[in-house]
Amino acid sequence: MALSLKTRFRIRRWGGRLLLLYLAICAAAIVISLNGLYPAASHRLAYALRDPAMDLTQPFTSCAAAHAAGFYNIPSGSKAYVEGQDRDGDGLACEPYSGGGPGTFVGAGRASSGG
Numbered sequence: 001m002a003l004s005l006k007t008r009f010r011i012r013r014w015g016g017r018l019l020l021l022y023l024a025i026c027a028a029a030i031v032i033s034l035n036g037l038y039p040a041a042s043h044r045l046a047y048a049l050r051d052p053a054m055d056l057t058q059p060f061t062s063c064a065a066a067h068a069a070g071f072y073n074i075p076s077g078s079k080a081y082v083e084g085q086d087r088d089g090d091g092l093a094c095e096p097y098s099g100g101g102p103g104t105f106v107g108a109g110r111a112s113s114g115g
């Protein structure tokens with residue numbers, strides 16, 4: 001059975017669209033799976049997408065969001081510093097809840113630890 005040139009073109013065109021749809025579904029499934037497995041990564045990704053330079057030019061909405069993204073001890077000189085997120089007023093916001101948290105501040109070329 002010989003297909004006409006027009007029919008073969010249609011099949012090829014729809015095949016390409018189906019392939020793109022299949023790839024989009026696979027990408028969505030991967031993102032959803034990773035989001036479930038690594039929620040901290042999704043917070044960091046969301047922040048990275050909002051701020052491509054990852055230099056913390058904007059404050060986090062809460063310390064929980066900062067911690068979920070792996071940021072602690074945000075110094076008062078940073079644009080990400082929010083006075084309301086510095087409970088003890090020592091110039092470091094979003095400190096670990098109990099000494100020696102796992103995260104470090106990486107914005108503005110500074111790193112700090114402790115409270």
Ligand SMILES: [Ca+2]
Pocket residue numbers: 086087088089090091092093094095115
């Ligand atoms: Ca503090």
